[in-house]
Amino acid sequence: MARERKQVIKTRLGDREIDPSGIIYFPRGLIGLEDKREYVLLQVRDDSPFLLLQCVTDPGLGLLVADPYVFVKDYNIKLETPEKKILKLDNLRQLAVLVTVTIPQDKPEDTTLNLSGPILVNTEAKIGLQAPQVDSKYPTWYRLSDRKG
């Protein structure tokens, strides 16, 4: 179909070709970035657990995210009914979980995962939502180098 044509967008990692069908719509944006709604997930490197959540309409807006389960095996997020409704989620298998990553300048060994505000994506409907974990036992700054073997 003509609508499925690839499209080139400017990103924090340079120009990237994207498939418009991969665009994830965030009806509420991200927290603090409520007016930006359309994002794509870009691979940083082939063998890296890190991805760039890149805004389609703003080349400078790209957040580093990661699949938390690569590092934290027992990460359980809690989802409330309004959040499920926004995500149009009827089956948990549709759900992908990402967390934002902080890399201190020139100190990649001190990289932390932010486990208290996961970004959830309904992979079928391509809808995203950042869902604060209200009563979470998970830290905001989870150091990768501190994790148990």
Next chain:
Amino acid sequence: MLILTRKPGESLYLGDNIKLKILSVQGKQIKIGLDVPDDMTVYREEVYQKIKEQNRKALESSQQDLLAAATLWHENENK
């Protein structure tokens, strides 16, 4: 900011479909009950602020640091 005084048991309506009820006051703690539409999310401000800060940090990392971290933390390292 609109400032109102309420007693325990009294309520406020915000618009037509948000009801906020003061349940009890005990010392410095006020217990609030909320009736909100079922697609409305409610978060504590400090949690919200914390995540806003996280998002800002996730945006900040330079491309160089990003690639360095990608090299340091491999997906297959933990398998």
